[in-house]
Amino acid sequence: MHIALLDTNVILRFLLEDHPEHFRYAKNLFQQAEQGKRAFYIDAIVVAELVWTLSSFYKMNREDIAIKLELFLAQKWMINEHKQTLFSALHLYQSTTLDYIDCWLLAVAEEKHIPLETFDQKLRKQIDKIDL
Numbered sequence: 001m002h003i004a005l006l007d008t009n010v011i012l013r014f015l016l017e018d019h020p021e022h023f024r025y026a027k028n029l030f031q032q033a034e035q036g037k038r039a040f041y042i043d044a045i046v047v048a049e050l051v052w053t054l055s056s057f058y059k060m061n062r063e064d065i066a067i068k069l070e071l072f073l074a075q076k077w078m079i080n081e082h083k084q085t086l087f088s089a090l091h092l093y094q095s096t097t098l099d100y101i102d103c104w105l106l107a108v109a110e111e112k113h114i115p116l117e118t119f120d121q122k123l124r125k126q127i128d129k130i131d132l
Contacts, residue, residue, distance in 0.1 A: 002038045003079065004029075008049040011042075015068055016058070033077035041079045044104065047086055051093065051100040066094035085111050096126060106130070 013019050014026035032038045050069060050091045054060040073083060075123055080086060088107035093100050109116035109127070116127055 001036070004038065004040055006040045006042050008046050008053065010043060011046070011050060011072065012053060015054075020123065029128070030075075030077075031076070036077075039077040039079050043097075044080065044082060044086060047073075047089075048100055048104065050073060055100075062094050066090045092126070098126060102126075 010022075010026050010029070013022035014030065029038070030048070030112045033040060046049065046065070047069060051065055054065045054068075055062070070087060072078065073080070073086055073090075085104075085107045088110065089100065089104040092098060092103035092106055096103065098106070102120065105116055105118075106126055110130060116123070118124060
């Protein structure tokens with residue numbers, strides 16, 4: 001099976017359907033994946049860039065971002081060895097007012113059972129809630 005690394009812009013064009021030619025191309029890629037012909041690796045930095053772009057540039061709300069990305073990441077052909085951490089970070093992003101990167105750090109700390117050191121008081125309050 002052919003595995004390719006996905007760039008943020010491919011996923012954005014697919015999710016937003018705002019560029020017809022790019023949307024068709026991305027949709028075709030993902031249909032091939034659904035048919036078992038290929039798989040895609042999505043790096044954690046791409047997820048962070050997706051969250052940032054969807055929230056800042058496209059003004060999408062946290063809940064919509066989290067739902068869209070969770071559905072996308074849940075596909076069996078979407079590969080990342082840290083999928084559960086990505087899901088945890090997106091859940092935190094949806095349910096708190098933390099920046100996505102802080103949610104990612106918190107999810108990593110929780111997964112690895114290691115303390116997270118920060119001067120960020122908003123993040124510190126969340127850390128205290130989960131008792132790291």
